[in-house]
Amino acid sequence: MKKILIITIFATSLTACSKLEEKLGSQQTTGGSSGGGGVSASSVLAGTYEAMKLPYQDQSRVWASQEHTSDECIAPTRAGDWDDNGVWRVLHSHQWDANHSFLADTYRDLGRIVFSATDLLRLNPTPAQAAEARLLRALAMYQLLDGWDQVPYRLNTANTEEVPSVRKGVVAADYIISELNAIIADLPVGPANRANKDAARVLLMRMYINKGVYAKRAAPTFSPADMNQVITLADQIMTSPRNYSLASNYFDNFSKTNETTGSENIWTGDNIGGSSSGNVRSRWFCTLHYNSSPSGWNGFTTLSDFYDKFETVDKRRGGNPYPGMTQGVLPGFLIGQQFNGAGTPLTDRNGAPLSFTRAVKSVEVGSNLEVTGIRVIKYPIDYTSGDNAANDYVYARISDVLYLKAEAILRGGTATNNPATFGGSNTALGIVNFVRAHPSRGATALSSLTLDNLIDERGREFYWEGTRRTDLIRFGKFLAAWQEKPASTSKYLIFPIPARSLAANPNLTQNPGY
């Protein structure tokens, strides 16, 4: 037995017991300032701006959730193209569910902005850095509240075991408002492509105008106090040292040089041509035909009922030459025969005339399926920067400030005089007509202003800018039937919490009806 013992001891001593402490290889366990891994408030702030690009500029995130679900946009299935297993069709026809991949990804990607901004706050930021991060976070939270009614958040991003808490509805709205009010003083005045004071103010305006919606989406009420807040903020922005003015060409606000020429832009996402850009190019790639220049993906169109809301004189409808757009495509709506830069008529891939039709169906079945639907070019094409287009992505413009003020007056706010630079009017109608009549728009003045023609006017001014769903809900129009969409039930006023998010966080509850 002694022998056994000796041998056993010998054998086990060869290996001695391991403590099994795991040592990492190319990963590391800390990334914060203590880890010396290069994480700082400025790098995380840059990362937070970076995290804005995907959810806002890609065609399948916030933009899809706001536009494809509305009367402004449809992605017709063209034989195999854009079938995508119905992912677009269910958006337009209001049939989405909790496994809708684009909606789920949008919810997740907005959360990433929230995380990154919160993460910055523990890295000893300057007051300005902290305020910038909190504004980006407030925007993402607004979008989450607006779409899903439930805004998850972390108190401590370093404590990864924490199950995120959730703010819902009015509570979330009040929190976002308090955040915005707290940071305005620390924010920089500009420029537009940085988080700035007026950006916070315009977001506050959106919070106040929609507050009643977040309290009761099916039948919102609007308090005069909230409306007066909208009006006060509008006046502050109009008199801001940024000296906003309506651009001489409506499309200058969206061009590849809009960083300098977009005189209406309050808040944009910075895109650096040729090197560092979000997917703003998808705004034209998704709509242009294969044989257009540049060759597009032949997808999204608008609907004829929406197109018909425009007068022929309205320059926002497009059709006019634009500097740099020399290859046949013009900004605005594309309808009828298309031409190349030399003026030669284009054909589709079957050799038929490339002539975009008014009619469009959710599923195209005809031989003309390549050419159906009116195409929309909101962002003048940047032909020189390749896949990294230089057009800064527009979050908010001064005309929105004017229209929200007009709406607040219509909804019971106390009118104030506009500054002279914005027409000086103190009526809702006057404010709206100031924009319509501006040479950059060239539309005829409205004779009266009602909620019904204001929502149409908002469509004309802000089409394809990613706010339509929010507007339609606020005006009580979102569930109505429109082209290629039957009337929908009230559960579709709120998106479902994505199944995978729900599984990961017990503090989330599925929204009613899903």
Added chain:
Amino acid sequence: MKLKLLTKRFIYALLCMALTLTAGAQTKIVSGKVTSDKDGSPISGASVVAKGTTTGTQTNASGEYSIEVGATATKLVISSVGFGTTEVNANGANTDVVMKATGEGLTEVVVIGYGTARKRDLTGSVGSVSAKNFNKGPQTSADQLIQGKVAGVQVIQNNGAPGAGTTVRIRGAASIRAGNTPLFVIDGIPLSNTNSRPDIGFTDVGGGSPAGNPLNFINPNDIASMDVLKDASAAAIYGSRGANGVVLITTKRGAAGLPKIEFNTSVGFSSIAKKLKVLNGDEYRSALAANGFKTSVSTAAVPTSNYGSNTDALGAIIRNGITQNYGIAISSGSENARYRLSLGYLDQEGIIRKSDFKKYNASISSTVKMLDSKKLSVDFNVSTAQTIENIAPISNSAGAKGSLIGQALQWNPTRSLYRGTSPDSLNILYGSDLINPLAYSEAYFDLAKVTTVLASVSPSYKLTNDIEVRTLMSVNYSSGLRKQYLTPYINVQDINIDQSLPSSNPNFGKGGEANVSQNELVTKQITNTISYNKQINKSINLNAVVGHEYIKTDFGGNSEYGRKLQPTDRPYYYFLSSSDPSTRQTNGFQDPTQELQSFFGRAIVNLNDKYVITGTIRADGSSKFGKNNRYGTFPSIAGAWNLSKENFMSGISEVSNVKIRASYGLTGNQEFPAGASQLTYILSGNPGTFGQAQIANPDLKWEETKTANIGIDFSILKNRLAFTVDYFNKNTSNILFPREAADPVTPNGAIKWTNIDGNVRNKGFEFSVNAAVIQKSDFNLNVSANITLLQNKLENFIGEIPTGEVNGQGLSGAFAQLIKTDYPINSFYLKKFTGIDKTTGISTYEGGEQKFFLGSANPKTLAGLTINVGYKKLNVEMAMNGAFGHFIYNNTSKGVLAFKNLNSNKNVGKRDYELGLSLGEKPVNPTSASSRYLEKGDYLKMSNLTASYNLGSLGKNIKSSSFFVNAQNLFVITKFSGFDPEINVSKPLNGVASFGMENTPYPSSRTINLGFNFSL
């Protein structure tokens, strides 16, 4: 007595003759055949030694031996497992020996992990296959040797590429994410499921390129037996790695005797097993006409899809492949030192051009007994292998770079692959997204090289007759290298030379892309065991082992990638320095070191040969587990009752053996990445920032499977007919899943490895039968068959996990499978196709966009059948296997061959076109992922048919030669319309594996091998 006397006289007579014949010679040669008294079957591997000497040999597969002994030698000692030891007189040239089976054949020893057990002591469910029952003919990888041979084991060749990976599942799929591959153990050394072959480095081909097979390095000729441990009683000794079952591979060892050299050679001819039919040029033209497209021959002015030719694009990239296989094994030894040296070479040409697989093997194993007492024994083993593959660009990706087969199937058959008449000028469609498959095959180069060295030394010391102490130390080193490049003349975005650049631009005239990656995988192991094996008294036999094991694994690698290189006619990966710096990517990774430390023990107690009880326990500690769960304990208990030993059975002579077994126990699955329990940050970008990648879970632990097993072994007519039936019920909980961390998370997208609620239940029956139907001296018929009935269900699971990505143009975000509670995992979740609307010509679906659960990818029934007929020197063996009751999603039909391709200048599948026509389909019909492409996967495959003829000795030197013809994958009976129903193209979504998807894989081949084996 009379007989004995007679025999004696006869032997004396023979002896005299032999003496006369060999008079004057120093040595003589004795040869003969050793057979079993039971059924006359040959006994292979029996040791034959001249008595009182160290001269010895082994019988070959036909039971034949030949031994050169001293002229004065009079006796041979012959021994074999299950037959004990026999002495015969070494009388002369031909001495045949009939050996009496001891213990009715039940002393057969089975390898059970950290030791062996007498087969009669087995309480668990173990499927053993020895070399003679392996699938015949040259096989690339070890798992193919037992395909269809063991009940409950499903072996799927993932695709037809030479050296391709396999999917092995034992008793169904228990895990959503942690992998369902069993643990492979070779001579006591567990193998990692990771392969050091780097993934492809081109983004469009992506991680979707099929993985190589981690078992490729083993030379199948070196394998003596494979034992499959299926239930907890058998597998619990492997603790946290036993839940998917364990496959023990035992290699051949040298036997005492004169040096023996065995050669095996074969040459094989492979061709595509099924060539999917697409429209030919004329059919395509009529299809265009019938669907309202212009059909005049296309010119610049008249764009149509008719280009006037007749082209067979798939035919242009397939070929007949030749496989050569050579093996030499030299073995010899004395009672105290034995060795075996083996060399192997396999050169397999794929049926797709520019794809092949070469394997070089060299291994040596030896056993040395030392000290005067011979109590110290040392085994050592060095096995080296190198595999070299040329890989064709066939992945699960629909991207331009990864779908050579799809490109070929879709190529417009009216369009020539060549420009004009020159065969040197390939018709590359610059400016188009249509890719000429032949040109792409020409442009694409992908070389992978994996070098493996597995070395072990294992000293053991017998403290007493009953107690043995053993240490096993091993190193398994594997290094993988992959080099790829794509030449700039192909019309793939970003690869083709940019014609539009001004010549002043530094990238003018540059193009192509190249990648070089290398990985290194090192596993070190030390195992210490003490075993005790004793017949304690008349009624109690104890077989016990305790041990400690420590395994450490390191895995890392790096890669370099660049685009826009200077044109060259040499491989572009040599010139990465000329690439455009802005396109360069260099990456490195090093996984956390994995340490596994275990303590284990097992006792098998046999009472009166009637009752057997086995208890097993293993405690596994792993550095991967969360710090709150460092050690897991995995016990199992089992019992067996040998009814045939009971007195009441003694009168029933027809029944040879009846044994009832029952077991229950716990096993684990820990196939999740190292570092999964920790908060980790990864460096990304340049200059680089660290971002959270993973959220900590200090409670992370293994997946846990509780298995109950009840089985009966039943044999009659002197074991000529043997049945085994098992019922099993596996319940897997603590499901491992890399859950996306709860929103909001870091922009990198952090995940959290979690043991989520819910359980996967796999239950079913296994039936095996072995029948020696005919046993005559010159005519044998043996049949063995197995059937497995399987049920799989996910229970108590919250949430839904989509997988089975369906990608391609117009398919963003689409998937085919959904993991949801109360359904089998890998259930298909699709729109229900109800037909084609006659007026519009487009598909209609039940409930519009609604989706339904429409069956699962898991077979309900598996079957294997082997029939062996021996007539004199001819032996014919037929092996079939099949799977039934499951569905396959045919994404080739949907994504590659659809009717709508007529719209876009692409070809259409013949079946798809005819079916579409009969339904009134129009080319405008979008093809949503739907039940239309869900097909029954039932198949029965003639996987192996071999005829061998035993030539015996040829001349003076060549012995036991035989010739064989072997057909692999001869035919398959199925209604599945794709290439091959035995398929598993990985279509993961967010890392969740799919199952039962076909997505234009490397097609299967049919191979005819001719071989010649002999020994010297």
